[in-house]
Structure formats: structure tokens, C-alpha cells
Amino acid sequence: MYQKRIDAVRKELAERGLDALYLTNGISFLYLTGYSYIATERPAALVIPIDDEITFMGPLLEVDHIPLRTSLIGRIRTYPDYPGQKHPMTHFAYFLRDLGLSNKVIGIDNLSGASGRWGYRGSPIVKKMPKARFVEARDIVENMRIVKSSEEITLIRESAKWGNLAHTLLQEFTSPGLWDYDIAMRASLEASLIMKKTLGPEYQAWRQGGSPASAGFRGQIGSMSAIPHALSTKVKVKKGDVVISGASADVGGYNSELERTMIVGKPTAKQKRFFRVMLNAQNAALAAFKPGAKCSDVDRKASKVIQKVGWTRLMRHHTGHGIGLEGHEPPWLDIGDNTIMKPGMVFSCEPGIYEPGFAGFRHSDTVVITEDGSERITYYPRDLESLTI
Amino acid sequence: MYQKRIDAVRKELAERGLDALYLTNGISFLYLTGYSYIATERPAALVIPIDDEITFMGPLLEVDHIPLRTSLIGRIRTYPDYPGQKHPMTHFAYFLRDLGLSNKVIGIDNLSGASGRWGYRGSPIVKKMPKARFVEARDIVENMRIVKSSEEITLIRESAKWGNLAHTLLQEFTSPGLWDYDIAMRASLEASLIMKKTLGPEYQAWRQGGSPASAGFRGQIGSMSAIPHALSTKVKVKKGDVVISGASADVGGYNSELERTMIVGKPTAKQKRFFRVMLNAQNAALAAFKPGAKCSDVDRKASKVIQKVGWTRLMRHHTGHGIGLEGHEPPWLDIGDNTIMKPGMVFSCEPGIYEPGFAGFRHSDTVVITEDGSERITYYPRDLESLTI
Numbered sequence: 001m002y003q004k005r006i007d008a009v010r011k012e013l014a015e016r017g018l019d020a021l022y023l024t025n026g027i028s029f030l031y032l033t034g035y036s037y038i039a040t041e042r043p044a045a046l047v048i049p050i051d052d053e054i055t056f057m058g059p060l061l062e063v064d065h066i067p068l069r070t071s072l073i074g075r076i077r078t079y080p081d082y083p084g085q086k087h088p089m090t091h092f093a094y095f096l097r098d099l100g101l102s103n104k105v106i107g108i109d110n111l112s113g114a115s116g117r118w119g120y121r122g123s124p125i126v127k128k129m130p131k132a133r134f135v136e137a138r139d140i141v142e143n144m145r146i147v148k149s150s151e152e153i154t155l156i157r158e159s160a161k162w163g164n165l166a167h168t169l170l171q172e173f174t175s176p177g178l179w180d181y182d183i184a185m186r187a188s189l190e191a192s193l194i195m196k197k198t199l200g201p202e203y204q205a206w207r208q209g210g211s212p213a214s215a216g217f218r219g220q221i222g223s224m225s226a227i228p229h230a231l232s233t234k235v236k237v238k239k240g241d242v243v244i245s246g247a248s249a250d251v252g253g254y255n256s257e258l259e260r261t262m263i264v265g266k267p268t269a270k271q272k273r274f275f276r277v278m279l280n281a282q283n284a285a286l287a288a289f290k291p292g293a294k295c296s297d298v299d300r301k302a303s304k305v306i307q308k309v310g311w312t313r314l315m316r317h318h319t320g321h322g323i324g325l326e327g328h329e330p331p332w333l334d335i336g337d338n339t340i341m342k343p344g345m346v347f348s349c350e351p352g353i354y355e356p357g358f359a360g361f362r363h364s365d366t367v368v369i370t371e372d373g374s375e376r377i378t379y380y381p382r383d384l385e386s387l388t389i
Numbered sequence: 390m391y392q393k394r395i396d397a398v399r400k401e402l403a404e405r406g407l408d409a410l411y412l413t414n415g416i417s418f419l420y421l422t423g424y425s426y427i428a429t430e431r432p433a434a435l436v437i438p439i440d441d442e443i444t445f446m447g448p449l450l451e452v453d454h455i456p457l458r459t460s461l462i463g464r465i466r467t468y469p470d471y472p473g474q475k476h477p478m479t480h481f482a483y484f485l486r487d488l489g490l491s492n493k494v495i496g497i498d499n500l501s502g503a504s505g506r507w508g509y510r511g512s513p514i515v516k517k518m519p520k521a522r523f524v525e526a527r528d529i530v531e532n533m534r535i536v537k538s539s540e541e542i543t544l545i546r547e548s549a550k551w552g553n554l555a556h557t558l559l560q561e562f563t564s565p566g567l568w569d570y571d572i573a574m575r576a577s578l579e580a581s582l583i584m585k586k587t588l589g590p591e592y593q594a595w596r597q598g599g600s601p602a603s604a605g606f607r608g609q610i611g612s613m614s615a616i617p618h619a620l621s622t623k624v625k626v627k628k629g630d631v632v633i634s635g636a637s638a639d640v641g642g643y644n645s646e647l648e649r650t651m652i653v654g655k656p657t658a659k660q661k662r663f664f665r666v667m668l669n670a671q672n673a674a675l676a677a678f679k680p681g682a683k684c685s686d687v688d689r690k691a692s693k694v695i696q697k698v699g700w701t702r703l704m705r706h707h708t709g710h711g712i713g714l715e716g717h718e719p720p721w722l723d724i725g726d727n728t729i730m731k732p733g734m735v736f737s738c739e740p741g742i743y744e745p746g747f748a749g750f751r752h753s754d755t756v757v758i759t760e761d762g763s764e765r766i767t768y769y770p771r772d773l774e775s776l777t778i
Contacts, residue, residue: 334470
């Protein structure tokens, strides 16, 4: 799987007349080699020469880690630490010269040469190598990631399965009087343990942070459900609350997205009405996914349902986003994205309506574009009855 | 607390001859206003004019969130979503013109005008506003964050307290035959629930992801303890393992760092020797923290202990880093950082030694520089006997 991707990168390098690709995005390392790392202030780069061994340049603390995760990185060149007596970019320039790239044409995903987290500072690699020509080439790996292979879809499907378990437990555990973290952490723990027991000793999480399987509310409890990106809440679940949940699992670094609007207790007429409009909007979007459709059209179809009932003012975001190794990826189900859908693209589908002070309503499902239409690979029930607690 | 920080920003703007500060780093939003958000592909910026209301420019989905977290943001200007029919940077340029900044001098923390996550693309704000002059001013907020106020130290101290509980439970729960996530998630759940019950209904987590209190191993179990930034492990804890743990808690967005090397079962002579050298190195560093000392000197003192026994080859990283709202912050306890320590600076202190195939040894403590020396505010025991399971 990885070798095929690297071959595709090299083919693209040849077509663009580039001698090497210099990558700073850790997700690209994971995508191309299976090795992932904790991104910090310490710069790290993966260099893929067109006809030479793949080289990792980065902090010494990764030196023993890499061979445990991949055999595709032939050379590991490290600096002691950041900022160091000699700056990492000075080391990187030296390493690149050593690879014979000092006067070559190098594609790069970030002209600074470092992902630049947590207070990192440094002069850009392009200034350290005046004889080399750097060409913005972030799109090489980004474009490859847009259409998922059957292996990737298998991983996303497996993620959806364990997300479904985590969500089932989350719903079972949701009860008035409980704090959202209480419910979320219990469901995530139980689902992760069952996942490990089922998948066996070979399973391990690949991504940084989080748990193998996870479910939670991220604060979207009661009136806070009207805040699409709430972070947390002080208040406990109570009878009559609308809650918005989310669940996923890490399978080979891949994500899926499953979110549900649930009602704690007998739904009121107003809650029912909002729920119905939200579900109609999601249904309209789901019906529009197919090869040849435009991303913007799917967004338009969902929005139209909401606009038709006069609730444009309750909309807060577009219909969805690509998903794979990252939580959000291009393309976007947005009125401004006219990308044509192709088999293998994977999206979240999540139109929402939000009335401040009352509640928010949003389901999110993961949808894969197939040869002749689409398939919803998150299969948790979406109807109000199933989601009434 | 926040108003004082904003006043300090404006004073600095005046001194530099800047008309406004344009911030894209969400941690700066949190530091200056108490409002934090989930950074995605959608650009967001906080604009602090020298003599006008603070303005948030960002996605519509944050519109109802901001007033719930801060009253310091006077104006909220939003675009529908990303990428949109009109790009967010075009909206931002319009908003800035509307604020009367179109031909002014604007300090900025990122010349692109967007934090640029998850596949974001766009032409930089500096190109959208040809008559304005943008000046790199990332250091204004970064410099303010280096020396912590007494309020901040109180929050970090409170974080250390709940990190201590999480770690106590983690050690209690650690036992041969268990998977690291099993131990970690149970300890994090129990500690978070007790934390909420103790701090009461007003407590809520401020940061994105993670749990209120947390403890875990991040894969550093057995021979994987030799990988300083392991992400996860397949294998379960077994008798004879060296394990490296970590614990923290989110208190008002602030972190602390507590890490311990623990031995499962009776330590071998080799394990004892490695543990002793690591502890001596940490003691040497701890003794060196004081106002007026250089960061590089603390690093040198820890390294000297390890080098003296001939184990330079077992070193993988420097001695530590600043800590506060982010996991790592400048300054760095690194041979290349000659920052002079001042009262109120807070650091992790964590020299380590790592023998591939055998094990790693690292404690990390959080240390605050005081008027006449330093104080270790993580108080979990550091001796081998206490850390033998």
C-alpha cells in the first residue's frame, strides 16, 4: 500500500521536473510510510528523492522510533534538539547537500521547511539553500489523499464499526444527572477495551492523543447543543435536553464520523419539528451523493430544505467535509467547492440547524462515493424514536 | 486578568507604532479573552485595534459561542463557511477596511492571515490589503506568556494537584496483563470524576480534546519505554517492565507536566543503575533552577551527569521546555537557549536516558522559578521504592 503511494509520488515528481519532494506535514509521513510522530516545536521532514532512498530529517528522539514503524525510510538524519547550538534548518540544509540536492529542484509542502508548532522559530529552509530551487508542491500528497483506495475504505469502514459500538454505549449510558465527560469517558473506555479484545494483540492506535474508540458530546448538552463547536459544558444532562454526540475510532490512523442528535425524555413538538427538518436536510444531501455530482450541489440540496421552511438564520455551517487520516480534509461540501465527486471519495454528511438558547440538531454520517452512487458506512439509526432516551 | 493582558498588548502596540494587532493563534485568543475554539480549516482572527473594540473575524459557527465565553470581544464579524463563494480572506480584508485599518500599520502573528490547518488554502491577507502595512509581531503575545502571573501559577498548581490524583490512580491500576489504554483510561475517568465532584458545578475543561484530568503511558511500556515519543503499543504490561507515565489536568486551559519511570516487579541491578543516573541528572537540573540562571546551564548540568557515566549515546533530547497554556512553550532548557530565568517562568524538568531494546528512564516535573530559587509544584514521589509496583 505504502510502496504504491511512494511510486505515485515519484511519478508525479518526474512529470513536474522535480528532483525530490520535501514534506513537513506528519500526516504525509503516515500516509506514505506508516510512520507517524508527535509533532512538536522540533522540525521534522521527509525527503523523497526521485531516484534515491527516502530520508527522514528530524530530532534525535525519533531515531529509534522510525525502524519500529516502517522499513521504507532508508536514511535517518538527526539533530540533537531544538533550538540547539546549530539551528535544525542549518542541519537540514547540510543533510540535503549531502543527498546531492543542493542545486536541485525540490518540491516542498511548506516553504519554511518546518511545520512550526509551539513557539518554533527559524529562518526558512529556502533561504538556507540559495542554489536549490524550491517549488510549492503541497498538492502532490493532498491530491493523492482525496480519492481513497479500497484498502483505505476498508479501514474507514472498520473505524465506523467501532465508532458504532462506542456510540451505542454512549446512548446506553446517557441519563439525567450525569456530567457529559462521565458518559463519554465510560463509553470510550468500554468500547476501546472491547475493540482491543476483538481485534486482538496486533491492534494499536496510530494517531496522537485520543483513545482507540471514542464517543462524547464535546459540551453539546441542552442549550449548549446550539453551539456547533462547543468545547465543554459545566452542566449535567437533564430531562428534556437535546444532546449532540460524536463517535469514531482509530483504525490504522483512519477516522470515521458519526454524530447524532438525541433527546433525553419525550420530545416536545418543537424538538420534533427541528429534528424532522434536520433529518430531511440530511436525507436530501444523502440522495445527492454520486459520481459526477458537484460538492457544491450536495451542499445546496441540504441548504434548500432548511431555507424552504424559512430557517436560513438557523444555519451555522456547510454540509460536510472530506475525511480520512484527518478529521477534516478537502474537498468540502460547500457552495464554493465545485469538485466533481468520484468513486472512492469519502465525506461527512452533516447539515445542522441551531437556535441559540434552545438547541442544535445535527446528525453526521460518513459516506463513500461508489461506482454507481454512494454508501453510508455509518449505520447507527437516524430516526427520532431510536434516538429518544 | 484578561483586561490587564489586553492593556499590555495595547501598550506594546503604542511603543511599536502599530495601529492594531492581528492574531491567528487560538491560544492567543484564549490568553487574551478566555475564549477558545476548535481550530479547523476555517480561518479565524482576533483583531485588537489600539483604541477601538476587539473584533473577532471567523466562521459563522462561532457566532453564538463567543458571548458565552467572553465579554471582551466587542464585535463579531463572520463569513458563512470555508471555502465559500467569497474566500474568507476577502471577507477579512473587507472587515478590516470597515474597522478603518485599510491603510494602517498592523502587527500580525502569521503573514498568511490564517492558522492554515487541515487543507486550508488561500492567498495571504497581506496581499488582500495592499495599502496596509503588515509587520511581523508574533512575539508580542509570545513574550507576554513567558513569565506567568500569580493567577497563572495558581492554575498550573491546581492542574498539578489533579495530575497527581490521576497519576496516583494510574500507579494503583497498573498491573501485569493489562493494556496501557485500559489503565490510562480508567485512571483518567476516575480522576476526572473526582475532580469535577471536588471543584463543583463551575468546573469545566477549557482545552480541545483530552479529558479534564488525564494519565497514561502513550505506549511507553517495556522496551517501548526507550522510545521517548512512542504513540502507542500493542503489548500489555508484564512483570519486569519499565513503564514511563504522564499525567496532567486542564485547569482554565493551563497544563502541568508530571511523568514517572516505574518498575513493574522487583527492579534488576541494571534497572536500578539507570534509574539512579536519571534521578541524579534530574536532581542536578532541579538544583540549578533560579532567577538569573541561564536555560542552557540547566540543560548542561543535567547532561553532565549522564555524560560523566559515559552514557552520552543514551541521550535523546534536552532537559525540558516552558509550559503553560500549551504543552511545550519557549523558553527551552536547551544548550542553544541562553534565556535568563526570571521569577514566574514555569518549566518541565525531564532529562532522560534511553537504551533501545532495553528501556527508557525519565521523570518530568513542573518547576516554577521563585524570587529566591525555584519550587517543584508536581509533588509525586520520585524515588525508586515509591515507584516500584
